[in-house]
Ligand code: PLP
């Protein structure tokens with residue numbers, strides 16, 4: 001398999017003006033604006049990855065018979081580039097995203113993208129669009145969205161022989177419009193996200209398509225997000241829409257963290273994995289285990305569960321304040337962001353922004 005490739009660079013003939021860019025960067029929201037360029041790499045069976053380009057961000061042409069439009073071979077990743085205080089730009093655990101994309105590719109019978117090529121695509125894009133990385137010191141970053149889909153025009157149900165890998169970038173502020181405020185969640189028993197043996201552990205586009213009606217149902221119940229339960233018993237907590245979950249038992253030096261174990265049907269989040277390490281570093285006990293909705297309800301009522309938070313690249317760390325299902329609703333603590341939640345958030349974002357020591361070698365200068 002090829003590693004790095006020579007990228008052809010096609011500059012944008014009329015990139016956004018500095019004024020327009022500043023306007024966007026001052027209030028980027030999430031996923032609404034895109035930088036001037038994108039990366040494109042083509043895969044052909046028997047040839048491998050070829051035709052690597054950095055080109056103007058623009059609509060792409062796709063054959064109506066492209067297999068992604070019919071049988072849905074489409075996977076993606078999400079990671080961020082952070083401006084450091086000295087003006088340089090760094091990414092967080094980029095190799096973990098590259099490796100996860102390849103695990104997703106394997107599950108969807110798609111080709112692997114060499115991890116060096118994944119890293120190179122990010123460097124190439126940042127080389128031309130570095131001015132789109134928001135300033136240091138705030139919550140903002142540049143969200144990177146690498147993705148791959150089947151382009152071969154054919155209607156036989158089989159893995160495609162041609163694919164495109166694209167990388168686009170979007171300046172990002174808070175994922176939730178209200179910032180670091182606790183969200184409310186609906187425990188979904190009507191809909192299931194993923195079943196054993198299915199695609200839940202892959203960052204597969206179809207998982208998100210299948211989640212939309214459940215998310216709408218959660219919204220109808222007055223909740224911000226849906227929490228997925230296991231497919232078999234509809235009893236054990238799996239994860240949230242685009243985030244993993246953590247439960248804090250007890251408080252202070254005696255606090256213990258619990259996150260649902262990787263069941264095979266939830267996404268192995270890189271933030272989740274990083275927090276396992278950071279929590280242990282800070283002396284907290286952390287367990288990966290099954291946690292039922294009954295335990296959540298009972299231990300929230302008894303005060304044993306003191307905090308709950310969701311974590312992911314886009315959402316960073318977001319407290320969960322109110323939980324609702326067909327049995328009623330309950331709150332966590334006083335419904336405000338908890339101490340352990342906010343301490344872990346400070347440590348994680350501090351490492352990402354270069355204000356805390358990166359003792360695990362997670363940051364890469366781009
Ligand atoms: N779970 C789902 C379904 C997701 O889409 C994401 C986002 O990528 C996560 C969890 C969190 O993963 P990560 O921390 O790698 O962003």
Ligand code: COI
Nearest residue numbers: 078079242312313314315
């Ligand atoms: C991310 O956190 O990167 C995600 O992919 C979550 C969501 C935007 C799909």
